[in-house]
Amino acid sequence: MxxxxxxxxxxxxxxxxxxxxxxxxxxxxxxxxxxxxxxxxxxxxxxxxxxxxxxxxxxxxxxxxxxxxxxxxxxxxxxxxxxxxxxxxxxxxxxxxxxxxxxxxxxxxxxxxxxxxxxxxxxxxxxxxxxxxxxxxxxxxSNKNAMLLDDIPIDQPRGEHLSIDGFDVTDANYRMKLALKDHQWKLSLEDHLYQVLAATSVLLLTPHTYPSEVQPYFTHEKWTAASNAIENIYKIQQQPLQIGTVASLLSIIDDLMRLKLDRDAAEIKLRTLKLPKNEKKFAKAVATFVNKLPSVPLDEDINECELCSGFIDPFLSGLFDDPNEGVYLRWTNESTLEAKEQSNNMRPVLSITKTIGLKFARSLGYGEAKPSARESDHYLVCKDFIKVVLFCKTSLHEQLMEGVLEIHIVGRTIRFYVLVLPATATYVMYLLAEIKVPDSIQGLPGFITELPSVLKILHAFNTICVCSVTPEVIAGRRAPTLPSKAFQQIISESKSRKRSCHLHRRHN
Incomplete structure (x- = not known):
């Protein structure tokens, strides 16, 4: 036959x-x-x-x-x-x-x-x-909801693949991208975030969670193995709890809460503690909170500007501002370096930028922020996330970085990710940690126990968010970044707060 x-x-x-x-x-x-x-x-x-x-x-x-x-x-x-x-x-x-x-x-x-x-x-x-x-x-x-893939390259990645015990992670993410061809209509963003990111060759990898969207392409064992592999390749590890440092910080905060110290005295003691560099940064952030936070939680909603200036900036500036190294956390009201090069009007809420001489020269991280009142608007939260992914990917491309930090803020909850490129057309957005900043002095004792997660973030930032020592390898692994109009061709404008969303915060 x-x-x-x-x-x-x-x-x-x-x-x-x-x-x-x-x-x-x-x-x-x-x-x-x-x-x-x-x-x-x-x-x-x-x-x-x-x-x-x-x-x-x-x-x-x-x-x-x-x-x-x-x-x-x-x-x-x-x-x-x-x-x-x-x-x-x-x-x-x-x-x-x-x-x-x-x-x-x-x-x-x-x-x-x-x-x-x-x-x-x-x-x-x-x-x-x-x-x-x-x-x-x-x-x-109207045909405006029909899926269009004309501007999305569907070619199979050629070159070095990320393989773990015989399982091809690069191919699995490519198959998730290829599955876009099975859809006649545009995808709802809230419950198709992984597939939308796969369209631009990005794999969102979140340890300890196994989203249903990736299950046709990854078994639970392979998903966990992929997470472990990224941790091993980039030496991402949870840091041990520094008992002595935590005890010193708690002692000062306890004296403040029992009115044995006023705010100024507590801030001075926190800033003058003899600590290693990264622990010193955390103490500096706590010291800034001491003179910023109310004594007890306020019974008021706050807008985005108040959120950033009163709760988020004291923490992030303490961690990432380092004028001696030319590194600044900036709340950007103008287009970033990458956006200007591409004649793009998009801009992130914040960026971490390094200077060379007297000019901003390199972007090490980006972030977006929304107040907790917008938490249930999953469409907007996902859209912000994708916007920052595009900035991170462009920065990695242009500057041939090992990785770029992403900071995603909803209310007082901050998620830290790092975008890396371990193989050809295989961008991995890896979740480092999730931290909730305090809303008052009463919340500071619980916040201090987040020190191990903060040390993990700073270690990753200092070792990964740097220019690659093998830029030709990074250059050979790059894949095109989709323009924003290409995402409009695959993402539906429809919104529903009832749709499941991976970025949804259960307790914010």
Whole structure:
């Protein structure tokens, strides 16, 4: 028995020498409408092509010698070897959608041959299935929610892959990206965050959680192994609790709460403690809180500006501001270095920038912040997250960094991530820690026990968020960063607070 011929369908424009290729029949019809004036009904009802004893349709390119490329009709199941044959087929069988015919009919306003719902059977060698066309009419539904993949490269990564015990992490993330082709309509952002990030070759890796969205591509064991591998490659480790340091800090805060010290005296004692560098930074942040926080929690909601200035800035500035090293935490009210280079109007809420001489020269991290009142707006929270991912990826590209820090703030909860590039087209956004800053002096004792997590963040920042010693390796691993308009082609504008969201904070 003969094996079926393997066919890769190509969706290519056939109009007057146009060379545009698209990812699907729908996208080809849209191109014909937008660029050449064709008119198609919406929605158009078509039948799928199924494998037969003669033909096996491939989803993507194969290295097999027996594969053939055929040009697919955007309106029916016909596929042909030559592009001119497709043009002739379209003129003979679908002339009503041709721009000249459409214009003539619209001017005369006479009924078209297909104004009533009709069925047409087109046979080629593949099958005898029928195709049904809906009547031409004014569009009842906008096509703005249709998935478009034209600006998204779907090529399989070639080069070094991230493999763990025989499991190919690079390929798993690529398959998650490739699955975008299975969707006819744009994705809801809240519950498809991982797949949307995969579109730009980013894998969001969160230890101790196993999201349902990644389960078709990673078993629980492989997901855990991938997390452990990133920790081993970049030496990311939870730091031990420094009992002596914690005891010293708690003693000063206890004296403050029992009014044995006033705020100024407590701040001076915290700033003058003899501690190692990173522990000293944490003590500096606690000292800033002492003169910023109210004695007890306020029964008031706070806006984004108050959140950043009163609660977030004292903590982050204490950790990352280092004028002696030329490193500054900046609340950016203007476009960043990377945004200016790309003529992009996007800007993050904060950036961590290093100076060279008298100029800001290198971005080491980015962040976004939203008040807790916006916590349940999962769409906005995810959108902010993706925006910072794009900044981090661009910074890593332009500066050939080992990694870039991402700071994602919702209310008083701060999540710290680091974006790294361990293999070709395999960007991993790894969750370092989640810390909740205190809302009053009463919350400081509990906050001080976060010291091990803070030391973990600072160690990662100091060792990973640096220029690579092998920049040619990083350059060879890079993959294109999608422009914001490409995300608009795959993300639906619809919002729902009832949708599950991986970034949702359970207790904020």
């Amino acid at each position: 003969m094996k079926p011929q393997k066919i890769l369908l190509v969706h290519r424009c056939f109009n007057n020498g146009c060379i545009q290729s698209t990812s699907s029949p729908f996208n080809l019809r849209r191109h014909l409408e937008d660029s050449h004036g064709y008119v198609f009904p919406a929605p158009m009802k078509t039948t799928r092509r199924y494998n037969t004893s003669e033909y096996q349709f491939l989803r993507h390119h194969s290295d097999n010698d027996d594969m053939e490329k055929h040009y697919a009709c955007p309106c029916c199941i016909v596929h042909v070897k030559e592009l001119r044959d497709l043009e002739n087929h379209f003129i003979n069988q679908h002339e009503y959608y041709h721009p000249s015919i459409s214009l003539e009919n619209s001017r005369s306003k006479s009924p078209a041959p297909e104004d009533t719902l009709s069925e047409h059977a087109f046979s080629d060698n593949t099958s005898s299935e029928q195709i049904i066309y809906s009547q031409p009419q004014e569009k009842k539904r």
